[in-house]
Amino acid sequence: MTIRFDGQVAIVTGAGNGLGRSHALQLAARGAKVVVNDLGGSVHGEGGSVSAAQTVVDEIVAAGGEAMAHGANVCKADEVADMVKATMAKWGRIDILVNNAGILRDKSFAKMEENDWDAVIAVHLKGSEVCTKAVWDIMREQNYGRIIMTTSSSGLYGNFGQSNYGAAKMALVGFMNTLCLEGAKYNINVNCLSPVAATRMTENLMPEEMLALLKPELVTPAVLFMASKEGPNRAVIAAGAGGFARAVVLETEGMAFSEEDATPENIAANWGTIADAATGKEYKGGNEQTIKFLTNAQKVRG
Known part of the structure; x- marks a missing residue:
């Protein structure tokens, strides 16, 4: 079985570089019409330009695919609404949403300022909510949708200096857990990707020889699987260097005590x-x- 997306429309946020770019290119290569969203800011969320997104669109079109660029800030509902409106006007449906946009403001919690916390929570968590909300009714009405959140090992397991990032990333797992219940009867699957890849956000964190193994293109197959008609629901797929695993939250059986013994x-x-x-x-x-x-x-x- 070959996974294809012919006739389907995908929105990929933060798709001007790194993982998002890889997701957009590979979705398009398998037949999807792709909205390449990117604000064009720095890894810290500063500045903005649609040029990065347009470059990816040009790559897709040159390869024979269909794509459009949009520079919506995922945190701003009016800009995201404009992106969705433009997508519907051009192609008439939205089948796949990959919430990939993100920024970093790494500092130890003792040194972290409130704006560092707020900015990261806004892009990762609020941005994913805004984009998901914008397509939710469309997917419900067409009785089909595939939504992918981007979580992280920093959220699942912790990482020094990333309390803001880790909190936002774990929150997306909770977001998924409820959406998959609410979307099930509308054939909307919601999953999470936990990637490890060489991107602008990781280039200063690892040595060159490790980064060489962590190509974004080796993470994207997990996205293609989750975005497919046959894909899972409510899965957290960890991916990196061509390896794939499922992360699961488990609860022990525990013990029950009488009222008197519950101490x-x-x-x-x-x-x-x-x-x-x-x-x-x-x-x-x-x-x-x-x-x-x-x-x-x-x-x-x-």
Whole structure:
């Protein structure tokens, strides 16, 4: 089976460089009409120019594909609405949204200023929400959609100096978890990509020999899979250097105590059992956790 996107329309944010550029080029190579969105700012979110996006569009057109550039700031609902309106006017549908736009403002939490926190949260989290909201009703009405958030190992596992970035990236996993429930009956799949790639955001963080292995093009296959008709729903796919894995949030079975025994001392005494990862289970909704606690409480209380 060859994954193709003929007749489909994709919007890729932050697609002027790096991962976004790779996603846009490979979607187009497989038949998608692509909106290449990029504000054209620096890695810190400063400045702006549509030239980077237009360069990618020119590459796609030169290869025989269809594409258009748009410089919408993903944090601004009116600019994103204009992008969506232009897309609908040109092609009449939107099948795929890849929320890829991002910036960095790395500092230890002790040294981080509020504007560093706010700027990163705005682009990664608010920007993904604004773009998703702008296409959500379109996808509901056409009974089809594929939305991909870009999370990070910094959110899933932590990274020194990236409390703002990590908080925003983990929030996108929570965003996905609810959207996939609300979009299921409309055939809207929502997934997350956790990439490791050599981009403007990582070029100063790793040695050259490591960066050489981390080509953005070796991450994009995960996006193509998640964007496909046969793709998963509610998956966090980690990707880098041609390797792919699934990250999962697990909850242990834990222990239930009677009312009298539900004390911090008993938690401490039984922490090994409570925290035993071997009993971990993946839940598909918050209600499953509630049911577990209620069921176990009834067993303890008779």
